[in-house]
Amino acid sequence: MLQNNPALKSKIDQLWNKFWSGGISNPLTAIEQITYLLFMKRLDDLDLKQQADAEFTGDKFTSRFAGTWIPPEHRDKAAEDQKPFAVDKNSLRWSEFKRMSAEPMLTHVQTKVFPFLKDLNGKESSFTHHMKNAVFVIPKPMLLVEAVKTIDEMYGEMENDSQEKGQAFQDIQGDVYEYLLSEIASAGKNGQFRTPRHIIKLIAELVQPQLGHRIADPACGSGGFLLGAYQYIVTQLAVKAAKNNDSSAAQLQTDEDGFKRTSVSASLTENAKRILNESLWGYDIDSTMVRLGLMNLMMHGIDEPHIDYKDTLSKSFDEANHYDIIMANPPFTGSIDKGDINEDLNLGTTKTELLFIENIYRLLKKGGTAGVIIPQGVLFGSGKAFVEARKILVDRCDLKAVITLPSGVFKPYAGVSTAILLFTKAYDKQDKVDEPATQQVWFYDMNNDGYTLDDKRNKLEGFGDLQDIVAKYHSRKPEQASDRTQKFFSVPRQEIVDENYDLSLSRYKEDVFEEIHYEKSEMILQKLLASEIGENLDMQALGKIQGGIVKELLELKGMVG
Template identity: 60%
Template sequence: MLQNNLVLKQKVDKLWKKFWSNGISNPLTAIEQITYLLFIKRIDDLDLENKNKAQSGGEYYKSKFEGKFIVPGTKEELDKETLRWSYFKGMNSEDLIPHINTKVFPFLKSLSVETAPFAKHMKNAVFAISKPKLLEETIQIIEEIFEEIKKDSIERNQSFQDIQGDVYELLINEISSSGKNGQFRTPRHIIKLINELLEPEIGNKIADPACGSGGFLLGAYQYIATKLDKNKDTVIQDEDGFYRSSVSGLLSEDIKNILGKSLYGYDIDITMVRLGLMNLMMHGIDNPNIDYKDTLSEAYNEENKYDIIMANPPFTGSVDQSDINSKLKVKTTKTELLFIERIYNMLRVGGSAGVIVPQGVLFSTGKAFVAIRKMLLEKTELKAIINMPSGVFKPYAGVSTAILIFTKGGQTEHVWFYDMQSDGYTLDDKRMKESGYGDLQDIVSKYHQRSEKKKNSRSDKSFLVAKNEIKDLGYDFSISRYKEEEIVDDTYEEPKDIIFDIEKLEKEIEEKLIELRSIFDEMD
């Protein structure tokens, strides 16, 4: 987690203060403008990396900066090379604003075909940095941020960085605007954990119906790309115990196209849609499928389509009844329940989901809560319920959460429960890295080895519970209903022995006192 990098935090804080002091005080505006520059920088870096790899291998690579670009509204024709970050970063500050605003930014919008989500949602995007000095200082700080991230990736064995997501997370933290509308970024190691449990494969259609900046989609892309990496045996464990490699530049165009067409994200915040689109493009996905849609509304009707769904939907409390899709049968306005049914409907038969929910979903007695739990137990193969401690989403929120793993159309016989005590980080607002991996690797190992024949004691962290037992207890999914506390019998000495020990100790003390008095008498 880059939030543990104090140098990086200081640089992001410095960047935010520059925007604030220059009159850009709306947090999302600042984040969006910074993201545009991060994107321009990352696209240049990625293009140069791929170009160098192709040349070293004697192959041809078509650069995004190859050829000419006609400046919109003029007849001026430019070499695209002049639109690179590495070209303009050293320009005079007075020339930077018009160059980026009238040339680089329009080029940025043209990076995708007109019908693609990126082109559609960038159409009305505006580059709002109007002060040359602010732009010059921002470029310098972004250069420093990328250098620090590169250093961090080497030291922590994080070969694959969600750069935009990490900086976004730090910005949100710095400006104390986290959790707005129930949105907060899922920690990278929890995304990795869910991918390890679901094991997405090349060719799977993968979706997130409330994708934010695209972290789950990027996590799936990274997981699959690592499996396809010919050199994966040389990859070492990262700080969370997972094996991940950054191989987008090594993937064939066919594989990249398949992966690009496999990932689908939706969000109701246009800023987050743009962030998500740029996030995936930063990592080599040329035409990401992230769109502006309310997946709970009448306008969204995709059903039986996806092989894998991973989501941390917002816990906003409730939505307007009139906005809810009539095909959602659970009578509620609570988003955490509506999204579970939406995800169920989106999955094809045989498709699996990993969903983060507030723990209240597991045990609340309201009719809608019980109905959702009944649906999961009766209509899916409910494979796992993993309780997470309340600090996992700090400093954004202290709410206790759980991960639900289920497959549509299967039959539940037993549900595997795991009581996570640690995710490898402190559970306070600082969320500092602890030694080891917490319970992360234990969860992955035991989940894939779970079996009726290997029933654990219910006093252990993990154990199986039969479907009928859960049903008989009113579809209660809380682990506390099934976990048995291990009682340790304390043994005590007999009273007469305790009295004997006390008398013996008193005698020893009296002897010491006599000895000390004797010493003092001699000194006198």
């Protein structure tokens, strides 16, 4: 965890400050440019490692930096005419160009290294495919030199941390990128903002994705939910493998939120790694977020993430009944062009928070489970589309739980009140519903997520309600959760139907009123008078007082006496 390495955090903060003072003040632009530099560094490091591994094992290996590169704009020329434009690929390595002086380095990276990265063919990675529209905007030679130097220093700190403290380099590298993402201080475009990582971990613990599950996020942003699913699966497999081998690796330390997590897939077989790499699918309508999401997963050790630039609500996205697990925090604000809404979405609304609920239902396989964050207005809105969306959840799905979150969870990005829905798809859209799937809905009123609920979101002592929710959810029994004065309770389906499918916790929670006994009014007034003029009250003398607080108290005393 980065809080245990102030030197590394300091380097990351230095990197941000260099971009700010270097003229790139938009946090989203800065993180995108940093991402490109990290990708250049990562590409070189991986290539050098594969080269060293091949030399050690005697296997044949062809470096992606071997030979020459002809820029695309010169490839239609005759071979002889191409020669003046040929670039030695080795000069495109991070470890080579970082030795250049300022002006030549900026020109080299702008005109050769960056175009080379964009030209890497799609089979190299999804990231290179989505680099096609990327723009390199670092304007000053010294900013590039300082950024390259700081990133190298960061990697040096990461190596030291790995060796001295035993944390896997892959996890540290992932933590660094997560910390970089957390520094984006604005909500970004289209109402996007990062879901707190402890909330993602909570949802992963509740839906419990498994190896072999096809997992998706239809509005994935920086890929946090896909990463959460990946880390949950890898952690479970690592713990299981360690137990089978009677290894101390089973004793993973819990993090500051009470969860055990690792990104390290070293204990996985090649087949398990292949299955895992084919398990994660994300989509977003913001090309910048697609690149950030891809890089986030790659920095955590997922070599080939499947994140694509697509609008999953539009007519062009025709997948259905495709995924075992969906974890998502879709955008709450705004609406979609009515003419572009997929014909399979029939709620008759342009509100994205409702369309995404129907869309997630559509994308799930029968028996597939979703953990979704929604604004609390969805739980009780009286409009037709709101009620129809809740009918889908209660009738066509087994709505397992509604967990309300405190309104400060998404600060400083937003103060909206939200809830987590957990549901399993039971009926397809075309199926006749003979017996509604939901029998009981489990409610939990989260008051404390382990952090302050102001803009600073500082860590509090303990785990808040997080671990209690996990334990209570997995051990829930309707007959044991009937006391509606508690933080959690179950409500039978018919009662929800009778309330027009209202799913707001406040509709069913019973408040506890504590009886308080007060002193009689005359006794209170007597004490107030005594506090003004002392204990020895001469009522005749008091009666001659013509004004002030004493006169008003006496008048009150006469009224209640």
